[in-house]
Amino acid sequence: MTSPVMTVIRVNLERAKEVAQELEQASYTQLSAYCLEILRQIGCSDTELPVNLQTREQQLNFITGFASYAFGEVLNVQSIH
Template sequence: MISPVTNVIRCNVQKAKEVGLKWENASCSELRTYCLEILKEIGCSDNELPDNLQTREQQLNFITGFASFAFGEVQNVQSCN
């Protein structure tokens, strides 16, 4: 059972899509650099992308996913029902 005071994160899908579309035209180098910046922001100190972020599609999905989290809004569970 979920406590009525538990918060959930709802994504702002529209803003996340806008970010994804913006990065679709970026060069491979720009995508790679931005993914590394995101990883550093969340505490990863590697200078190389992990195996699951090697393709352009994986990188775009990662950027869009991060944007959806970053633009998410915290709401009370009661307001979501």
């Protein structure tokens, strides 16, 4: 039997990977700006990226993780109604 929770997680991860793939062609400046916007949305007021978001790979991982979480929240809210 497949767990419904695992199905949701898999869907979220797949959509998050799609977002990351779309951004792989983005410039470093665009990725940095996107990461800063995510940080602002979650309450951080810094104008520079933290040390752990300096490389392109770190930025893509951060964006993918955030997208997975965000899509999870949307799917969880939809499944309640």
